[in-house]
Amino acid sequence: MGKKKREVPELNSSSTADISFILLIFFLTTTSMDTDKGLARRLPPPPEDKDLDAETEIKERNVLQVRINAMDELMIGGDYAEVSEIRARAKEFIDNPENLANLPDKVAKEIDFFGTVYITDKHVISLQSDRGTSYDKYFAVQNELVAAYNELRDELAKRKFHKPYTQCSEDEQLAIRTYYPQKISEAEPKNYAK
Amino acid sequence: MSKFGKGEKRGMPALNTSSLPDLIFTILFFFMIVTTMREVTLKVEFKVPKGTEIEKMTKKSLISYIYVGKPTREFRAQRGSSSQIQLNDKFVDNLIQVQEYIYQERDAMKEIDKPFMKVSLKVDKETRMGIVTDIKQELRKAWALNLNYSADSRN
Numbered sequence: 023m024g025k026k027k028r029e030v031p032e033l034n035s036s037s038t039a040d041i042s043f044i045l046l047i048f049f050l051t052t053t054s055m056d057t058d059k060g061l062a063r064r065l066p067p068p069p070e071d072k073d074l075d076a077e078t079e080i081k082e083r084n085v086l087q088v089r090i091n092a093m094d095e096l097m098i099g100g101d102y103a104e105v106s107e108i109r110a111r112a113k114e115f116i117d118n119p120e121n122l123a124n125l126p127d128k129v130a131k132e133i134d135f136f137g138t139v140y141i142t143d144k145h146v147i148s149l150q151s152d153r154g155t156s157y158d159k160y161f162a163v164q165n166e167l168v169a170a171y172n173e174l175r176d177e178l179a180k181r182k183f184h185k186p187y188t189q190c191s192e193d194e195q196l197a198i199r200t201y202y203p204q205k206i207s208e209a210e211p212k213n214y215a216k
Numbered sequence: 217m218s219k220f221g222k223g224e225k226r227g228m229p230a231l232n233t234s235s236l237p238d239l240i241f242t243i244l245f246f247f248m249i250v251t252t253m254r255e256v257t258l259k260v261e262f263k264v265p266k267g268t269e270i271e272k273m274t275k276k277s278l279i280s281y282i283y284v285g286k287p288t289r290e291f292r293a294q295r296g297s298s299s300q301i302q303l304n305d306k307f308v309d310n311l312i313q314v315q316e317y318i319y320q321e322r323d324a325m326k327e328i329d330k331p332f333m334k335v336s337l338k339v340d341k342e343t344r345m346g347i348v349t350d351i352k353q354e355l356r357k358a359w360a361l362n363l364n365y366s367a368d369s370r371n
Contacts, residue, residue, distance in 0.1 A: 038237040042244055049247035058273035058336060060264075060364040068356045090345075153346030157339050158265050160348070161365055165267035172269055208352070 061164060066207065084126045086115045086147045090163060092154030105162050112170035116202060118142050135182065135197045148207045167206055174202050260285035260302045262340035266370035273364060278334050280321040280360075282314070284347060285340035299343045301351065314354040322360075338366040 088108070089097040096103050098111050118125040121140075128140035147167060151160050172187070175198050179187040183194055190198065262285035273279060283302040287295040291307075301308040303317045322330055335355060339348060355363065 035237070039233070039240055042237055042240040046240055046244045046247065049244065049251050053247055053251040058276070058279065058364070058366065059270045059369060060273060060336060060366040061267055061269060062271055062273075062334075063363045063365065065352060065356050065361040065363055067359070067361065151345045151349070153344060153349065155345040156341070157343040157345060157348055158341040160345050161265040161267060161341075161367065164365065165269050165367075168269040 061161070061168060063164070063206070063208075080144070080146060081127070083124055084142075084144045084146060086112065086145070087150070088147060088163060088167070089150045090152065090155045090159055092152040094156055094159045096159075096163065105159075105166060108163060108166040109170045109173070112147060112167055113174055115147070116142060116145060116170065117174060118145075131200075133197050133200050135194065136201065139201065141201055143203070146205050146207050164206075168204075171202055171204050175199070178202065256281075256302075256305055258283065258302070259288055259291055259305070259307065260300055260340070261288055262286075262338055264338060264366045264368055265341050267367045268370055270367055270369045273334065273336065275332075278325070278329055278332050279336050279364075280318065280333065281336050281338060282317075282351060283338045284343055284351070285338075286342075299340065299347050301347065311350055311354055314351055315358045318355065318358040318360045332362070333360055334362045334364055335360050336364045336366050 087097070087099060091097075096105060096108075098108060103111070115125055118128060121128060126142035126145035129143045130138055131141055131143060132138045133141075149163065149167070176187045178198055178201060179185060179190050179194070182198075183190055187195065187198060260283050262283060284299055285302075286292075286297055287300050287307075295307060301314070303313065308314065318335070322333055325333065337348070337351070352363070355361070
């Protein structure tokens with residue numbers, strides 16, 4: 023009788039590569055490795071009546087007015103300025119190195135690592151924009167203001183701890199943050215151009 | 217008589233491709249793992265501004281997104297070409313929806329995560345600030361105070 027050897031035929035797997043290629047391309051195209059990046063800010067809590075009273079108490083020397091109008095023109099304090107000037111102006115305002123009378127007054131405060139220091143605790147940078155201001159300009163200004171704080175903190179960290187701010191320990195960072203507290207107030211919007 | 221290479225055929229040996237599928241599979245798995253499919257289809261176009269003081273945002277589960285920009289081409293007929301706000305898959309007609317959206321998102325979070333809720337504003341560069349301030353006021357009312365202006369880093 024016909025006795026044959028019955029072998030299992032081998033599966034042709036030459037197309038596996040093609041199939042996995044198709045899958046690979048699918049995932050390649052749908053993938054979005056967008057790590058979210060951005061400028062982190064904190065909004066003030068909703069307005070209440072007592073907040074209004076507190077606002078009026080701030081002395082004029084403690085406020086730096088930054089205004090952007092509908093034409094994207096920038097004003098710091100009382101005069102026109104460019105975006106590139108903000109950083110230096112803001113740094114001078116926050117730090118008040120020479121203790122000038124028209125810049126924020128310094129208050130004695132005790133901070134870890136530093137002991138008792140005189141810092142401009144009550145300063146406020148008030149950023150006001152118009153409804154017609156472009157978001158790009160607004161963002162650029164915000165970015166510069168945050169940059170001013172970051173630079174000051176970094177300089178302080180290098181002076182005191184001899185390393186950049188980001189490499190300081192949690193406690194050291196907290197001390198530096200207390201030394202230069204970030205106070206950017208985003209004032210209620212105004213509609214100048216109608 | 218020389219010992220070496222006489223009368224041997226000098227053809228190119230065929231490359232062994234049997235490990236190719238495995239290789240491709242490895243890459244495939246890599247992409248399968250890192251891939252995060254966008255849950256929402258974007259109905260607005262936006263190009264975020266560039267900045268230098270950019271921080272990376274961690275913990276995706278804490279973040280809610282608000283998109284602002286001009287409607288994409290297929291929606292331009294019904295929505296016009298002025299800036300629109302998009303939440304999830306819908307355009308916003310009334311600003312009160314922003315608050316509702318925040319409440320919904322917050323309800324979906326775990327109790328311990330709620331204070332750390334963050335809102336990422338993905339806003340087009342060309343947008344006027346009016347619409348952005350409106351959103352900010354709504355966010356304040358909803359007590360969603362941790363804000364992030366989405367941006368690309370500039371060198």
